Amino acid sequence: MDETVTPLRIPPQMSVYADKHNVFHLLQSMLSSLVIDQPEDPISYLISLLQRSSTDIPRIMLLGPPAVGKHTVAKKLSADLRAVHVTTESLLQDPSELSAQARQYTLREQEVPAELLVRLMQQKLNNLDCFNRGWVLEGIPQTRLQALSLQQAGVIPEHVVMLEAPDDVLLERSQGKLVDPITGDVYHKTFIWPVEDTVAQRLEEARSLPETQRLSELQRHRCEVAGLSSAYQHVLKIINSDQPHADVYQQVLAFVRTRRCARTPRILLLGPPGSGKSHQARLLSEKYKMVDVCCGRLLRSVAADGSALSEKIQPYLDYGRPVPDALVLQVLEERLSRVDCSCRGWILHGFPCDLQQAKSLQESPHQPNRVFLLELTDDDCVERITLRATDPVSGERFHAVTRPAPSFEVQNRLKTRAEDSTDTVTHTLRQYRMNIVGVQSVYPDTLHIDADQDPHSVFEALESRLTAE
Missing domain, CATH: 3.40.50.300 (P-loop containing nucleotide triphosphate hydrolases)
Incomplete structure (x- = not known):
């Protein structure tokens, strides 16, 4: 993070009001219209734009x-x-x-x-x-x-x-296209035939x-x-x-x-380790331009930026201890208040992990308006995690079954993280199953997604529910 640059932040109360009343969408629409039409009198133009309900x-x-x-x-x-x-x-x-x-x-x-x-x-x-x-x-x-x-x-x-x-x-x-000479409507002998006989009788063969x-x-x-x-x-x-x-x-x-007049997306992505949260968050971020907020990655980034807050967080990361909720919420509050999150929306994963964290997030100004839970059995989670390894040279992650290393040279240098061992994963899954019930009680409208399918199918399932009213 560049210490000479102060990220633009929007006060939480203003962000909540703007999202509730669709202010950011309205501003985006007005700015787009100004660029397209380039009126000589922008003020009068914008007044007429507001009067005509431009978002419809x-x-x-x-x-x-x-x-x-x-x-x-x-x-x-x-x-x-x-x-x-x-x-x-x-x-x-x-x-x-x-x-x-x-x-x-x-x-x-x-x-x-x-x-x-x-x-x-x-x-x-x-x-x-x-x-x-x-x-x-x-x-x-x-x-x-x-x-x-x-x-x-x-x-x-x-x-x-x-x-x-x-x-x-x-x-x-x-071949076989027909046209109505009066209306110009296009029909076909096999695929589209007019309902009315009077229309069918006057059809003419279209130029092929x-x-x-x-x-x-x-x-x-x-x-x-x-x-x-x-x-x-x-x-x-x-x-x-x-x-x-x-x-x-x-x-x-x-x-x-x-998709018209959609709310600014504030997505919470839940699921057990190995269910594909990070991958799906990246896909959603790339397509819909929302900000991908991975809690663990964010904490590591703040710990490395040399700020006063980093000095409080770094010792916990050094000793592998969980960062206190108060510090995590402080970091999330700062990140989710920036203008990119306020305008483009965000997708959060890696937090909350238990009932108290979910309640704290829900009491903050940054409440999610879509909550997804990726469902996957413990056996599948263990198989996905324990068989994966990372290439220390390229940083790429491979999987013994679904994405094997491209060569023996890469295979021989792959490293497996300690936290990806079977015992550690099993313990983490047991904690997840104990806590997820409490988290779901805070979000009763959680949408469940079957994660036991190829990533593209999971993404399509997420996307269809994201764009639904």
């Missing part, structure tokens, strides 16, 4: 490969949310000089440059209808370069939906691209999908489109409604 206005991107169903979902979504449906075609049809320039590229069957696309988007989204009603972008952006250009220009979505389906399904869907072009566009999407997902990972939801259209749409609608 959707900003959605719907992405995916050709024939995945983007148009049908986007059209219905924009109608249900009363948002503006924006497509590449609608941008090109605008009677402006910029649109005329873009049309010249399409006539030559060339891609519209990212810079010109950004200017078209800014022009469109600055219109009063998009400003007041929000927008649903269909198939924009198509590349990571376009995504980064839009981000730099301040076009920031609140939700990004990536529809996916196997290639063979997409190629089958690309040559197979080579369909394959080329599909391959292009596959090359870009990783970059697009990375650019929007903190607001992204991937949905399998190879299921009934109604089910796909309901998942999309639930996602864009659930």
Whole structure:
């Protein structure tokens, strides 16, 4: 820790009030709008922004490969949310000089440059209808370069939906498409058929691209999908489109409604040693940008910073004794009061470990609003911990079964920590089982997660409950 820099802290009372009344989300939304629109009179602009209840206005991107169903979902979504449906075609049809320039590229069957696309988007989204009603972008952006250009220009979505389906399904869907000449709605002979006979009777075959072009566009999407997902990972939801259209749409609608105006996350992650708390905390922190607060790691960091508090903590760490609750709470109070935790939220693990610690945390200004308990049997915990070892050279941790060392050289230099011995782990688990009942009594709404599955499945289970109301 740099002693010359004083971390910015928000008074606990202010933090609690701000979270209760969604102040940080409001400030973020207002700042984002200022960057996008850059009004000449910021004060009047912000007043009008507050008057229109800006947090209820959707900003959605719907992405995916050709024939995945983007148009049908986007059209219905924009109608249900009363948002503006924006497509590449609608941008090109605008009677402006910029649109005329873009049309010249399409006539030559060339891609519209990212810079010109950004200017078209800014022009469109600055219109009063998009400003007041929000927008649903269909198939924009198509590349990571376009995504980064839009981000730099301040076009920031609140939700990004990536529809996916196997290639063979997409190629089958690309054939047999039908269009309603009156409404422009897209149907299919096999996958989506209109309910009304009058609509079915007037359907016309949609223009079909040559197979080579369909394959080329599909391959292009596959090359870009990783970059697009990375650019929007903190607001992204991937949905399998190879299921009934109604089910796909309901998942999309639930996602864009659930994540809006979410509370600042203050997550408490409980579980026995070896259940994967640290790994899941890191994954959640990386995706949702919340602060990963590991109590043990935090205590070691403070003990090493040379402060007056470090002199009180270091002796306990040197002799392997538990740090008194009063000191731990003092350290947590300081860390959770910083502006990054107040604005982005936090995920705490390694504390509390017993009933008294849970009561003390609950009486503090930093009460969690989500509590997860990773469930794992003692036998599985012992197997996970006792078979793991650390490479002293790289610092990487390996496991004899799930992640063996890559070579004999690395295998021979692996070190096992004393606290990872079977006797020590068994004793720690016995203490955990005795104390967890008391901790749960303080948090009756604890959400239980089965940790006896692969880490990705555990993360998906955590994520689905995190984003639920």
